[in-house]
Amino acid sequence: MSTVVGEMDHHDHHHAPTGISRWLFTTNHKDIGSLYLWFSFIMFLVGGSMAMVIRAELFQPGLQLVDPHFFNQMTTVHGLIMVFGAVMPAFTGLANWMIPMMIGAPDMALPRMNNWSFWILPFAFAILLASLFMEGGGPAFGWTFYAPLSTTYSGDSTALFVFSVHIMGISSIMGAINVIVTIMNMRAPGMTYMKMPLFVWTWFITAFLLIAVMPVLAGAVTMVLTDKYFGTSFFDAAGGGDPVMFQHIFWFFGHPEVYIMILPSFGIISAIIPAFSRKKLFGYASMVYATAAIAGLSFLVWAHHMFTTGMPVAAELFFMYCTMLISVPTGVKVFNWVATMWRGSMTFEVPMLFALAFVILFTIGGFSGLMLAITPIDFQYHDTYFVVAHFHYVLVSGAIFSIMAAAYYWLPKWTGHMYDTTLARWHFWTSLISVNVLFFPMHFAGLAGMPRRIPDYAVQFADINQIVSIGGFAFGLSQLIFLWVVIKCVRTGEKAPAKPWEGAEGLEWTVPSPAPYHTFETPPKVD
Amino acid sequence: MAEKHEKYYVPASSPWPIVGAIGLGLIAFGAGHTVIESSKEIDGWGAEVLLAGLAVIVVMLFGWFRDQINESMAGLYSAQLSASYRQGMSWFIFSEVMFFAAFFGALFYARFIAVEWLGGASNNAMTNEILWPGFEAMWPLTETPGGIESGSMGWFGLPLYNTIILIVSSVTCHFAHVSLEKNKRTPLKLWLGATIILGCIFLYLQGWEYVHAYNELGLTLDSGIYGNTFYMLTGFHGMHVTLGTLMLIVMFFRVLKGHFTPDNHFAFQATSWYWHFVDVVWVCLFIFVYIL
Amino acid sequence: MLFLFLLPSLFLRLALRCIRGQPRRKNERRRRVRTRLITALAAGLPLAASAQSQLNLTQGVTEVSNRVYDLHMTIFYICCVIGAIVFGAMFYSMWRHRKSKGYKPASFHENVKVEIAWTVIPFLILVGMAIPATSTLLAMEDTSEADVTVLVTGSQWKWHYKYLDRDVEYFSLLATPRQQIENRLDKGENYLLEVDRPLVIPTDTKVRFLITSDDVIHSWWVPDFAVKKDANPGFINEAWTKVDEPGIYRGQCAELCGKDHGFMPVVVIAKEPAEYQAWLDEQERMQREAKAEEQRLLAMSMSMDELMELGERVYLGNCAACHQPNGQGIPGVFPSLVGTEMMLNDINGHIDIVVNGKNGTAMQSFKNMLSLREIAAVVTYERNAWGNNTGDMVQAADVNAYVNE
């Protein structure tokens, strides 16, 4: 059938196919991008609802709503859904929509595989979520599934968890291959590597990280599976293995994984800040090198999650030094953004607001990361709410905020409509305030000694937790405003021009809004 | 359409990806339930779902590749598209390398760290003294701290033959490729056939070795970390050889049908890369699992 | 930019005051004068200011914990300064260089010198941080020349302490009553931070902890000592402390270890060396006598009522966390004890599994945890409670056979 289609005349391409089969069979990068984005938003709501269960239980000391076993499932699945279901697919969705348009390509390099990557996800997450309803419940060993809690001592659903992670991994790897190949092979004539927008660059490097570490995660879950069900003893000292070996393998994946969740953000912010500062990005080349440096270093720092596991002191020192070093390239990025704003001509549209909040809040998260990197003090911080505060600052007010910024930046291009800016501003300000009420006090709870992953706590943490929970509910509700803005924008709204932002640069703004179903079928010329 | 070849071919739509996704979903679900059911010794339909998933994948592969072959034969593919395929395949192989890296990592960690520490090395003197008194670090680990004993695998004999077989098969595969590029069809068929036969012999011998290890050496999947890493590495390698051999067989039939030209044979090239990759993995295995 | 740090902390303190209506309980910890000064000086900075209200890192009672605390404050302040500069520049720019003020954009977008500077300067700052960090770490990891050694073993969900040079060992379990956790009673002051038998260590003595686990990974943490070490099954990690002040120090398990991870606190009492010695001698004597008593009691049998009463107590204290008070377990996680083959017909298997545990599952061996009488009682209880009604009675002597196997 495709043979026939291939022969079809140019004009027929301009109309998107309709009906459900459009979405099921599509090979169009924009359709697939939309699918990814909607999917990730739904997962964000699901994962967020689990966070609400967590916050409700922690509202007061004592056990009131859920039992500890279920609480652990909520924590675990919240982490898994947010990481693999919300943030990663959102970035892949953005990559799908924007990368071909940014480099002047007609589509992704491997369009059919692209669709396959997406459609695996609903199945993977359906299996994961369904396991919550099994006898004995779903995974309850933390998103890090340390052995032997996840092997010998885990519930029946572990096998389902393992296989669903396997297929999520397959999806990510295929998605990443597609991105890399598209970037290497599909750039319009004249679009040299050093002319690519930073979003493309950061995704290029992210995709490399993904291909390098997702298979390692697959290896880790495979060993968990065989240890639990087939009598191997990778993580069992009696057979000559070591439970800490699991952590090494997991974090060899896990640390690059957290940068997978932030590098594309850096790309987004590097697009938005220059646009609303009306000034070229400061230090383009150093941004590229810094991204590469972060990615490179990310393979050398994994054991900073494992300082308390009793590694020899030489290893602790090595991992501490390498981890601290990451602050340098990350700092370069932050400084470049500030220098871009410096003596620009700034306006504060919603994408810019989110981008500015990102810079500040991400940096705060980075600072707490640096504090965690110092081994002797990490002994005190480790596995407390200080860590929880750290990673939510970089993930929620980092990754999620950048995704929001991206959505507000490109929504006019996607839908052809301007969104309701008043509502969007409401979304921003309520989010900004509540996210800090939510996560800032967690630092205090952690420092004062509250461990993470507990359903109940000592009375001296009661006040802090109450405030945090209130912030949590407020932040959750604020996200419903976002849903409202998006739906409204898809259906109605003022007609958006091809380039709604005065200072924006890039090929995506040269096509009309909404972007036609097919763009750049003949490659544009890049000076 | 004069400029057809200038344009990048984007298929309008395709049912195969979603079929593939359903297949993978069934496989994951079915495999999970199969494992659970067998571990609890209860009846269920896990295995049926798993098989259904595999069947769906097979159908998907046939359909998808049929479409692609037709497109390719219809001349829709440009050099740029083949470049995409080639690059995609290389990155896929890279991901496979990283998958094996996880298990090699486990092997090195177990051998140089875990077992040594259980034997009291580094900062673990007390580990040995209190928890595993009398345990001595050794590799191959023929007696685990928990007291399971097993034999170990030498490198001479079968493993060595297998190494030679695989290396030779890599060479024959390369000759086949060269023949194809020179459009010499008969040598192509012969070299390709030889490669397939060598692959099958390898698999047969590997199976034979497993039987020997299980029955005579007492080296099993659950006999401790030495057996674990041995079987996981060689097992996953064996699965890859099986897949590679199947791919070679498909290529053989396509060659018989007259597919491929000296400058349009991506599928063949991908298969041969895959075969070389499998070969390189084996050489690493031979060195790190068998010899050292 | 300070407001970014200040605002939440102000908010927090206000909120705290509103909610509690009274100043916080004085803590018994020693505070060094120097820190007081810093705290007073830096009252604007929330973490320092909040030291008094227990919102900052625990300063602790050992030399090491104080060094850790100082390092924490140092790095925190450095981050504040960097933050102030970066956010300051940013806000200044947002204020001055805005379009609404008619500001025209400049066109520079590169400056190698500046870029080198802000690569090198942070690097140097990091080197400055790494030096004290390294020396502190080296001090913390030096477990040599300890005078007392305690073997600390975590298991789901309790700690076991064993004094290696003496004949003393015991389990330490959460002491908070179930009713408090379930909100049926008011929560006490040390809610979830209290145990039945704390670890006792001498002051002014280097105490070495050998930390391991029986099942999953736990982590033994006492903030006041700045000691947190994972308890890995099959391996032994070492840590040490030297406490200056007698007192009660509380901590918690700090690694997710399953359902009751939140309910396995650590309590350590530091006593003057002489007092400690006396306590240890007393313990040794008591444990020896208890063992002798147990052997003596082997010959005696208990009545069904006695067995059931003791059994119920033991069951609720040790078994109900998994198998649930009603014996039904949690399907798919912890097996039910009601009406199963083993409960009704396999008395030997039943005693065996309680005494020796079942390998590869969460069912651990109770032979070191419970006395023979207690095991006999709990097995009897399980065989007769919840409608199991087998009428079987098990006596200490029956259990003894399995222990000495």
Ligand code: HEA
């Ligand atoms: C997007 C995700 C993301 C990002 C970007 C980061 C960034 C960093 N993280 Fe974080 N981290 C997580 C996600 C992330 N982390 C998660 C999810 C966990 C917990 C996992 C779990 O256990 O469940 C975690 C846990 C974690 C730990 C383990 C804590 C513990 O469990 O004990 C550590 C320890 O070193 C750490 C360190 C760092 C560091 C040093 C950075 C650095 O990259 C930060 C660098 C940035 C800056 C420093 C700010 C900007 C720089 C300047 C303005 C320049 C000048 C600055 C100086 C010279 C100081 N992280």
Ligand code: HEA
């Ligand atoms: C990108 C990743 C990401 C994101 C976005 C979030 C978002 C949030 N996270 Fe989470 N979190 C993690 C990644 C993430 N988290 C990880 C990796 C862990 C570690 C897990 C582990 O320990 O294994 C963790 C753990 C974690 C904990 C610690 C649990 C524990 O240790 O026991 C807590 C506790 O407060 C928490 C809270 C929240 C909250 C309140 C949000 C909020 O931002 C969520 C806001 C969104 C919504 C609420 C959804 C939208 C609204 C609705 C659907 C309407 C209904 C709303 C109401 C009823 C108010 N998270």
Ligand code: CUA
């Ligand atoms: Cu033991 Cu957590």
Ligand SMILES: [Cu+2]
């Ligand atoms: Cu990390």
